[in-house]
Amino acid sequence: MALEQYLAAKPEDIGVDSEKLKAVFARAKRDVDDGTLKSAQVAVARRGRLAGVRTFGTVQHEGRGEEVPATNDTLYAIFSCTKAIVGAATWALCEEGLLDIGERVAEIIPEFGTNGKEGITAEQVMLHIAGFPYAPFSPLDWDDRERRLQRFASWRLNWEPGTRFEYHATSAHWVLAEIIERRTGMDFRRYVRERILEPAGVDELYLGLPAELNGRVADVRHLAPPTPPPGGWGEVTPEAILAFNRPEVRAVGVPGGGGIGGAAQLALFYQALVNGGEGPSGKRILKPETIEWATQVRTREYHRVPILDYPVNRALTVVVAGDDGNMHLRGFGRTCSPRAFGHGGAGGQIGWCDPETGISVGYCTEGFLDEIQQGRRITAISSLAAQCAL
Structure with missing residues (x-):
């Protein structure tokens, strides 16, 4: 996918505030500049097009250990952001x-x-x-x-x-x-690619990575001493995370967490969902009423996140921001509408859209940090992105 074909000439053409978009990019860049992360990639989209995409820092490929510049063509393991796509x-x-x-x-x-x-x-x-x-x-x-x-x-x-x-x-x-x-x-x-990804115009978001593309994927790395997974995430061990550096694992396309793509691909995927099922390519992947039905909260108040003990607020395979004061704990920051929905990924990957504003956002990094730093970053970037609409 040539990102240029989906990039707006200027953010205001699609109702995005340039200065607020710069604040999103600046927050993502800050983590690289201060050494918290090695690389970060972020994109914001609206009205079926990208307002902007930026990539910062350096990455390693194929276990070589050599630091090379990350670019907008760099691909990342998106982990559980994959769940919304299979969903x-x-x-x-x-x-x-x-x-x-x-x-x-x-x-x-x-x-x-x-x-x-x-x-x-x-x-x-x-x-x-x-x-x-x-x-x-x-x-x-x-x-x-x-x-x-x-x-x-x-x-x-x-x-x-x-x-x-x-x-x-x-x-x-x-x-x-x-x-x-x-x-x-x-x-x-094959079904996910032909029924969802290709019609949505995001053909460089992969569930089952072709072998020849491994050289574009950023190797996952732990940038802080890995800790045991929090309650309810028992499979997401440090060893399981690093397994996604192996070509044979990337090729499987693990449906709950094995997607490979980039921030722009995530933002554009959600544009198809936030625009009534019509993707940036102009093709329709779902009917508007299907999306509305699928993104209604179906869990009950007693379905709560272990340890942190707040309602999970889940629709069919995605999370909904909600209006109970816990949207930031669900990965949506503090400024989106209660109707925003999406799914994050291990390591702090972000993917969501807001039906009230039409904004969608994608964020990727290959660096794993502790849960507190990760949570603060997700809240900050999501909050800034949610405010970009004019």
Whole structure:
């Protein structure tokens, strides 16, 4: 994708304030200038076009250890920002009459219906209230469908489905990937690309990275001593994060966290969702009513984030900002509308849009820091981006 074709001549042409956009870029650049991060990439979009994209700092590629300048063509592991993209593909299934979220998963995937999982619905899986957040799944089994089905059969519940929320870092979206394949007869990666990404005009956002593109991907690195994952993120270990530097792992396209792309691609993906389903390419990926339906909060007040204890506010595979004073904890900063929705990623990747203003934002970095620094950065950049509309 040539970013230039989607770049506005000037931000004001698409109703974005140039000075406020500069503040977004300055905040992203600050972390690189002061040595907090090695690189950062950020983009803001509106009305189907990019107001601007900037990349700062240096990256390493393919384990070589050599520092090279990061550019707007640099690709990053977007981790759980991937969930919204695969989620949009499941919305498309629903729009086409191929899936009802009330269906029991075991009726679609018989192998799944064991060990108390018989009654779990597709909706519960999409909301992370299905009860199997720590279901084991070795990376060696990821791209072997027979082993995938064997794993589904062996999984046991951690708690009764529907009774609580706990983040299913990868397990839930492997189930969604299998549902896509059962209902379409297509490899889930191909379906996501052909049904969502290409029509949306973001063909350089990859679920399953082609081998020849590894030289453009920034190697993930820990810039502070890695700490154990917080409650509900048990699979997101330091070792699991670094595994995404391996070409064979990037090639799998892990549906819950293996996407590869950039800040501009994330911002443009969300433009398709915030503009009634019409992507920057002019093609429609979803009906407006499908997006409206899919982004309504479905979790209950008692579905709360472990440890921090605030309502999770989840729609179908995405998070909604909400009006309860906790939007900054959900990754949206403090200034967007309650209707804003999206999904962040490990390490502080940002991807969301706001239906009230039409603003969308993407942010990527390859550097992992502690949760406090990461949270402050997300809040600052999201807050600044949300205020860019004229």
